[in-house]
Amino acid sequence: MKRIWQFGILASAFVVGAPLVAQQTADSVAPESATEGSVQAVSSVIADAYAAREAGQPVVSDNWMVAAANPLAVQAGADVLRVGGSAADAMVAVQVVLGLVEPQSSGIGGGAFLVWYDAASKKLTTLDGRETAPLDATPTLFQDAEGQPLKFFDAVVGGRSVGTPGTPALLAQAHRRWGRAPWPSLFTAGMQLAEEGFTVSPRLAGLVERDTDRLNRFPATAEYFLPNGQGVQAGDTLKNPAYGQTLRTLAEQGADGFYAGPIAADIVRTVQSAPGNPGVLSAVDMSLYQVKERDAVCVTYRAHDVCGMGPPSSGALTVGQILGLLEPYDLAALGAENPESWRLIGDASRLAFADRGRFMADNDYVPMPTKGLVDPAYLTTRSKLLAGDDALPEVAPGNPTFDHASNWADDEAIELPSTSHISIVDAYGNVLSMTTTIENAFGSRLMTNGFLLNNELTDFSFRSHRDGVPIANRLEPGKRPRSSMAPTIVMQDGAPVLAIGSPGGSRIIGYVATAIIGWADWGLNVQEALSMPHLVNRFGTYDLEDGTTATAQADALSAMGFEVQIRSLNSGLHAIEIGETLKGGADPRREGIALGE
Ligand code: GLY
Numbered sequence: 105m106k107r108i109w110q111f112g113i114l115a116s117a118f119v120v121g122a123p124l125v126a127q128q129t130a131d132s133v134a135p136e137s138a139t140e141g142s143v144q145a146v147s148s149v150i151a152d153a154y155a156a157r158e159a160g161q162p163v164v165s166d167n168w169m170v171a172a173a174n175p176l177a178v179q180a181g182a183d184v185l186r187v188g189g190s191a192a193d194a195m196v197a198v199q200v201v202l203g204l205v206e207p208q209s210s211g212i213g214g215g216a217f218l219v220w221y222d223a224a225s226k227k228l229t230t231l232d233g234r235e236t237a238p239l240d241a242t243p244t245l246f247q248d249a250e251g252q253p254l255k256f257f258d259a260v261v262g263g264r265s266v267g268t269p270g271t272p273a274l275l276a277q278a279h280r281r282w283g284r285a286p287w288p289s290l291f292t293a294g295m296q297l298a299e300e301g302f303t304v305s306p307r308l309a310g311l312v313e314r315d316t317d318r319l320n321r322f323p324a325t326a327e328y329f330l331p332n333g334q335g336v337q338a339g340d341t342l343k344n345p346a347y348g349q350t351l352r353t354l355a356e357q358g359a360d361g362f363y364a365g366p367i368a369a370d371i372v373r374t375v376q377s378a379p380g381n382p383g384v385l386s387a388v389d390m391s392l393y394q395v396k397e398r399d400a401v402c403v404t405y406r407a408h409d410v411c412g413m414g415p416p417s418s419g420a421l422t423v424g425q426i427l428g429l430l431e432p433y434d435l436a437a438l439g440a441e442n443p444e445s446w447r448l449i450g451d452a453s454r455l456a457f458a459d460r461g462r463f464m465a466d467n468d469y470v471p472m473p474t475k476g477l478v479d480p481a482y483l484t485t486r487s488k489l490l491a492g493d494d495a496l497p498e499v500a501p502g503n504p505t506f507d508h509a510s511n512w513a514d515d516e517a518i519e520l521p522s523t524s525h526i527s528i529v530d531a532y533g534n535v536l537s538m539t540t541t542i543e544n545a546f547g548s549r550l551m552t553n554g555f556l557l558n559n560e561l562t563d564f565s566f567r568s569h570r571d572g573v574p575i576a577n578r579l580e581p582g583k584r585p586r587s588s589m590a591p592t593i594v595m596q597d598g599a600p601v602l603a604i605g606s607p608g609g610s611r612i613i614g615y616v617a618t619a620i621i622g623w624a625d626w627g628l629n630v631q632e633a634l635s636m637p638h639l640v641n642r643f644g645t646y647d648l649e650d651g652t653t654a655t656a657q658a659d660a661l662s663a664m665g666f667e668v669q670i671r672s673l674n675s676g677l678h679a680i681e682i683g684e685t686l687k688g689g690a691d692p693r694r695e696g697i698a699l700g701e
Pocket of ligand 1: 523542544560588609610
């Protein structure tokens, strides 16, 4: 397969959306930018993993595999799996190291969704560790005195955007349910790296440089990322003793050491006293936080059941809708080079995003047609809209079956995430797919006890109503903001065959859907499916990945009526194919690898 990728600076661009699907400008701004250069390989095993990634070949193993966004984090997970730890154990070790070495993307100050295949019971379940809106937050939190939405970064930077973190509780619950290793042992690598120092990666250094003004607004954040007024540089050794101490507290006290006591008090104080933009998160919010177990959402695609995270994420429903709408069309026969394949994928995505904008939110707060949205009969009817030759002139939400009355206006949520994805298979056959985030790169930019606090509340719609009609994803006290995160496990005949997911804001959905199509329809190996150039459509404009063969589709797609834009597209897909052997892949656009034995 021909693939051309060049690391480059983000070509940030605003996109004009299709008329009937609401979006805010920031929904179209790329999230984190691409990685310029690669992490220095610290061992021959890691060097081999990078070499396989660049050659489009998966890493192959017999027993276990871990794929994530930074080699130090992957190494920490591999060390746990090697001595008999479960995928849940390894995930804890990976996450606490990611929070140190990739702090812009995820950490204990954020939230996550986890999909778990349990080898013993042969069942899938999902855990929702999404942040919650503070009880004192109101639907107008992100509006000015005239009721107009705030500018995105005016909302993000500071305390206003901080939701109650969910990741520490998720780690604890996953370990309690599926762990084998002693809980404190899972913090050893993170504590050691925090206290002895780790090597700053090119990606972290580059993102610090681009975010200097915002990071500079808060002394604790500036002192860490901009010591002596200069941003940390790639190759620097960076120590974070405060994070090491926080990890020690978590190791000794469990999640209680986070949600109560001095760390919780520091989080609340940091949020409520943020200069210029304080928030309302309180000790009560911290004490009430709970992980929720939810049913996986599954959609049949070809020989597979594609399963993932339901509401409050729109991930599995929207990925599932895209694939379900494409089911009647023979993409395998059409092939990856055929513009007709991309017409179908592009308009299936637009139709799915129309439903997402209208119906999807936290269904603990708003009635949602969860089953209706992926009902085969509904998808078959709606897929007939794709039967023409040209781009749909406009798209509108459909009429999925509700089992109750409902009337929502289209959403206006902003998603400019950071985010990271972890895929793990352990030696017992358990499979984990977890996407984890602090939302925007460096989250709210507020830092306490060595970690960044999320800005996840800006995933709510800034407007609460449109023409007097309520928006499903409006902010309400205690509610979880709608997400696009799509941690996925693909099943075949009741057994897991692929774990996959990605960061990328609302483009996560397109990245995951097209990687599954590349793997399932076009016969790509798992690494090729992740490396495949991106073509992503959400609201009408077709984004083609700059510097790749994707741009060869531009003229044909324009002739069909799509508005085409060539831009940097920064996924961070990590996947493991499960068969007679395990085959792992990592997205060449970021710094990750797969390792296995
Ligand atoms: N904040 C990224 C997401 O939840 O989709």
